Amino acid sequence: MSVSTIAEKAGESVAAAPHALPAWVYDHAELHRLELERVLLPTWQIVCHVNSIPRAGDYETLDLGPESVVVVRGADSGVRAFHNVCRHRGARLLDGAGRCPGTITCPYHGWTYRSDGALIGVPTKERFPGLDRAEHGLREVRVEIAFGFVFVAIAGDPPPVAQSWAAFREELAPYEIERMMPLGPITTELWDVDWKLAMDNYLESYHVPIGHPGLNRMFTPDYEDQASVPTIARGVSWLREQESPRWSERLYQRHVARVVTNLPEPYRRCWRFFSALPNLGIDIFPEQMDFFQVIPRGPGRCAIRSGVFALPDARPEMRALRYLGSRINTQVNDEDRRLCGRVQRGLASSSYRPGPLSGLESCMLEFHDRLRERIPELRLPHPPRQFAGAH
Numbered sequence: 001m002s003v004s005t006i007a008e009k010a011g012e013s014v015a016a017a018p019h020a021l022p023a024w025v026y027d028h029a030e031l032h033r034l035e036l037e038r039v040l041l042p043t044w045q046i047v048c049h050v051n052s053i054p055r056a057g058d059y060e061t062l063d064l065g066p067e068s069v070v071v072v073r074g075a076d077s078g079v080r081a082f083h084n085v086c087r088h089r090g091a092r093l094l095d096g097a098g099r100c101p102g103t104i105t106c107p108y109h110g111w112t113y114r115s116d117g118a119l120i121g122v123p124t125k126e127r128f129p130g131l132d133r134a135e136h137g138l139r140e141v142r143v144e145i146a147f148g149f150v151f152v153a154i155a156g157d158p159p160p161v162a163q164s165w166a167a168f169r170e171e172l173a174p175y176e177i178e179r180m181m182p183l184g185p186i187t188t189e190l191w192d193v194d195w196k197l198a199m200d201n202y203l204e205s206y207h208v209p210i211g212h213p214g215l216n217r218m219f220t221p222d223y224e225d226q227a228s229v230p231t232i233a234r235g236v237s238w239l240r241e242q243e244s245p246r247w248s249e250r251l252y253q254r255h256v257a258r259v260v261t262n263l264p265e266p267y268r269r270c271w272r273f274f275s276a277l278p279n280l281g282i283d284i285f286p287e288q289m290d291f292f293q294v295i296p297r298g299p300g301r302c303a304i305r306s307g308v309f310a311l312p313d314a315r316p317e318m319r320a321l322r323y324l325g326s327r328i329n330t331q332v333n334d335e336d337r338r339l340c341g342r343v344q345r346g347l348a349s350s351s352y353r354p355g356p357l358s359g360l361e362s363c364m365l366e367f368h369d370r371l372r373e374r375i376p377e378l379r380l381p382h383p384p385r386q387f388a389g390a391h
């Protein structure tokens with residue numbers, strides 16, 4: 001049934017763009033399942049940086065909805081990705097990040113796999129008459145390494161990452177992201193916010209002057225998110241000449257261009273923000289960079305999975321600069337989490353109707369348009385009848 005038919009049957013009108021999505025879509029179990037299936041699983045997802053898993057047997061996992069993937073460095077130094085699921089009775093093999101030198105052993109009955117996925121050990125193998133080990137290796141997941149990051153596509157056939165990001169290759173080159181090292185483990189932070197709402201927030205800078213007073217003190221107000229490349233929005237913020245009255249912001253402004261010697265001059269004075277649909281953000285600062293993924297964790301809840309990376313540089317002044325940068329960004333992250341939480345609570349009110357979007361929210365609108373393409377029911381002001389009972 002088409003969406004308009006569904007809407008007519010329900011006696012409802014289709015919400016006109018450009019307005020925000022209707023409230024129900026930010027907290028709905030059946031829709032959440034469809035989003036995973038149609039939007040998130042068939043897109044490239046970062047698992048880690050190649051330098052997060054430098055030695056043979058190093059691994060990192062990524063959980064997304066019902067799926068779990070493990071990326072492993074092989075004995076031949078190759079990076080491979082597998083479904084993190086035992087071929088015997090399906091036990092989850094590995095958690096988080098770590099090292100399995102030699103083999104990966106299932107914690108349930110001890111089936112053992114090589115780092116290239118081959119099944120090499122089965123306890124009491126004689127009790128599995130006719131078992132063909134070659135048929136029971138770990139299932140591979142498509143993997144691509146782009147600017148040093150290991151991406152996986154769990155389902156579908158998305159175009160190569162390098163192709164989607166090609167327009168930014170030159171702009172990114174001076175940062176040498178592929179040479180960077182992790183500054184710590186990948187972390188996850190739970191937000192009581194639907195994943196789409198978190199992405200909406202990352203896709204517009206309209207909220208920055210009011211929502212992030214620190215950023216407003218440090219950067220000129222001419223930032224705007226540019227959607228010049230399909231599915232990727234990019235914003236650049238330039239440091240103000242005028243110093244912030246806050247000590248951490250002021251010290252950062254004063255010293256960043258002097259401490260960061262590896263970048264050309266204009267690069268030392270700007271922060272670059274990339275938001276790649278559907279759920280990836282990449283922030284590049286002169287002294288370090290981070291990625292974050294908005295991982296759905298059920299309707300109305302998500303986890304922000306992120307990692308911070310930088311070029312090797314042990315100078316105390318660089319350590320101090322990274323501390324200042326992280327301190328400022330921790331504050332920004334807290335502000336975003338609180339602001340998104342306020343929206344999530346507001347959307348639950350019976351009084352809410354989607355409001356109009358400004359030209360400054362065009363990247364968010366592109367996100368919504370792409371979601372509507374994949375899941376036409378998102379156009380409806382209320383959940384369609386066939387979703388009833390799933391909530």
Ligand code: FES
Pocket residue numbers: 086087088089090091106107108109110111
């Ligand atoms: S489920 Fe892995 S060995 Fe049995």
Ligand SMILES: [Fe+2]
Pocket residue numbers: 201207208211212336
């Ligand atoms: Fe923000």
